[in-house]
Amino acid sequence: xxxxxxxxxxxxxxxxxxxxxxxxxxxxxxxxxxxxxxxxxxxxxxxxxxxxxxxxxxxxxxxxxxxxxxxxxxxxxxxxxxxxxxxxxxxxxxxxxxxxxxxxxxxxxxxxxxxxxxxxxxxxxxxxxxxxxxxxxxxxxxxxxxxxxxxxxxxxxxxxxxx
Amino acid sequence: xxxxxxxxxxxxxxxxxxxxxxxxxxxxxxxxxxxxxxxxxxxxxxxxxxxxxxxxxxxxxxxxxxxxxxxxxxxxxxxxxxxxxxxxxxxxxxxxxxxxxxxxxxxxxxxxxxxxxxxxxxxxxxxxxxxxxxxxxxxxxxxxxxxxxxxxxxxxxxxxxxxxxxxxxxxxxxxxxxxxxxxxxxxxxxxxxxxxxxxxxxxxxxxxxxxxxxxxxxxxxxxxxxxxxxxxxxxxxxxxxxxxxxxxxxxxxxxxxxxxxxxxxxxxxxxxxxxxxxxxxxxxxxxxxxxxxxxxxxxxxxxxxxxxxxxxxxxxxxxxxxxxxxxxxxxxxxxxxxxxxxx
Numbered sequence: 001x002x003x004x005x006x007x008x009x010x011x012x013x014x015x016x017x018x019x020x021x022x023x024x025x026x027x028x029x030x031x032x033x034x035x036x037x038x039x040x041x042x043x044x045x046x047x048x049x050x051x052x053x054x055x056x057x058x059x060x061x062x063x064x065x066x067x068x069x070x071x072x073x074x075x076x077x078x079x080x081x082x083x084x085x086x087x088x089x090x091x092x093x094x095x096x097x098x099x100x101x102x103x104x105x106x107x108x109x110x111x112x113x114x115x116x117x118x119x120x121x122x123x124x125x126x127x128x129x130x131x132x133x134x135x136x137x138x139x140x141x142x143x144x145x146x147x148x149x150x151x152x153x154x155x156x157x158x159x160x161x162x163x
Numbered sequence: 164x165x166x167x168x169x170x171x172x173x174x175x176x177x178x179x180x181x182x183x184x185x186x187x188x189x190x191x192x193x194x195x196x197x198x199x200x201x202x203x204x205x206x207x208x209x210x211x212x213x214x215x216x217x218x219x220x221x222x223x224x225x226x227x228x229x230x231x232x233x234x235x236x237x238x239x240x241x242x243x244x245x246x247x248x249x250x251x252x253x254x255x256x257x258x259x260x261x262x263x264x265x266x267x268x269x270x271x272x273x274x275x276x277x278x279x280x281x282x283x284x285x286x287x288x289x290x291x292x293x294x295x296x297x298x299x300x301x302x303x304x305x306x307x308x309x310x311x312x313x314x315x316x317x318x319x320x321x322x323x324x325x326x327x328x329x330x331x332x333x334x335x336x337x338x339x340x341x342x343x344x345x346x347x348x349x350x351x352x353x354x355x356x357x358x359x360x361x362x363x364x365x366x367x368x369x370x371x372x373x374x375x376x377x378x379x380x381x382x383x384x385x386x387x388x389x390x391x392x393x394x395x396x397x398x399x400x401x402x403x404x405x406x407x408x409x410x411x412x413x414x415x416x417x418x419x420x421x422x423x424x425x426x427x428x429x430x431x432x433x434x435x436x437x438x439x440x441x442x443x444x445x446x447x448x449x450x451x452x453x454x455x456x457x458x459x460x461x462x463x464x465x466x467x468x469x470x471x472x473x474x475x476x477x478x479x480x481x482x483x484x485x486x487x488x489x490x491x492x493x494x495x496x497x498x499x500x501x502x503x504x505x506x
Contacts, residue, residue: 028188029188032188032192035192036188036191036192036195039192039195039196039199040195043195043196043199046199047199047202047203047206050203050206051206054206054209054210054213057210057213058209058210058212058213058216061213061216061217062216064217064221065216065221068221068222068223069223072222072223072224072225072491073225075225075229076225076228076229076493076495079229079232080495080497081495081496081497081498082495082496082497085494085495085496086494086495086496087492087493087494087495088228088491088492088493088494088495089491089492089493090223090225090490090491090492091489091490091491091492092223092490095212095216098209099206099209
């Protein structure tokens with residue numbers, strides 16, 4: 001029985017093996033490609049999400065520091081008995097780029113807010129501040145800034161300018 | 164792309180199809196993973212920097228600058244009071260003291276990496292006082308025979324007064340309320356274009372001491388028990404307790420922030436000084452030259468033992484402050500006048 005089946009099974013096994021190699025290879029490729037594509041998609045969106053979160057965090061921190069500096073100058077101006085002759089100039093160093101892209105900082109005195117916009121990722125952050133003195137409305141590019149008191153006779157205000 | 168091509172490529176055998184092509188898939192997968200990991204690392208790096216930035220103190224030296232201003236004002240205020248007491252030549256003496264103070268502050272702050280400077284210009288004034296407890300009358304040779312109880316002027320042509328303290332005891336009999344304005348001790352602050360501000364101290368029939376103020380808000384009184392009453396007229400306290408109606412020269416003296424030399428002038432006078440006794444002292448912002456030309460010249464030239472006298476003094480000082488750090492440049496001007504009404 002063994003002698004009769006062995007040659008036949010040998011034939012069948014050999015054909016079967018040839019097919020299984022191809023099928024196995026195709027399956028491996030398909031599964032591999034699927035895995036790869038999944039990895040790309042999942043990894044890409046994960047990275048994108050994390051990137052936006054990191055940009056959001058960094059813009060918030062920068063915005064809060066600018067707000068703190070504006071309030072520092074405001075406090076000094078508010079306490080001064082002679083605002084005409086007051087000098088209060090804060091020179092601050094901020095990162096010029098966030099996650100590899102430029103950003104802008106807008107001062108909106110009407111709503112007492114700083115709006116930081118990152119065009120590279122469409123992330124915008126609003127940071128509130130509170131000032132007793134006037135703050136002039138302006139939009140500056142991110143980077144090193146000077147926040148200073150301007151004691152002009154008629155229009156005393158705090159201004160934010162690029163260093 | 165070899166990795167996704169089906170079947171072995173040209174020249175590759177069965178072993179190549181099993182080994183090399185699969186290896187490419189692993190390499191590409193590995194590379195992709197590596198790229199993703201590098202991106203994650205870069206992002207984490209940004210996040211760590213952000214966290215680091217966030218944990219740094221947000222105050223860029225504003226508090227330090229404000230403290231510097233307050234500390235300088237307090238120190239110079241003490242210096243001013245001390246110099247007025249100890250130096251006969253108060254204005255020059257104070258100038259020297261202030262220079263020395265500025266130098267020591269500059270040296271001290273340099274060690275902390277701060278460029279600091281304190282300089283100032285003192286305003287000459289006059290210190291008028293009666294140190295010995297006696298009646299609030301001038302001396303006998305003042306005004307050539309001012310009669311007891313008459314009104315006499317201590318100063319005129321002054322615009323500001325500070326640190327006015329008075330310790331008053333009653334000498335005469337208790338007084339009927341209806342006679343207060345004519346018979347009680349009265350301190351009057353009279354300006355050219357303003358209603359007079361009057362302060363009365365007397366003993367009503369119940370034995371207490373009454374302090375009465377006639378000002379823009381009408382007549383207000385407060386009763387104090389005891390032998391004498393301690394008034395701080397510019398600080399507005401009676402026996403150390405704040406009493407709101409006691410607002411020095413309200414309606415006569417201009418607010419302290421008017422500082423351009425066009426302030427209202429006024430005179431300070433006493434009447435019925437023989438009904439009280441005690442001590443008083445105050446500083447006015449008018450220097451000797453102007454004061455000696457006025458009716459109070461005798462305070463300077465003819466003082467006797469125990470009589471009220473006037474000496475040169477520093478009224479206030481305009482300080483210029485500078486506090487520079489790499490982060491914050493702060494320069495400000497302040498006026499120091501210890502014991503002023505609005506101070």
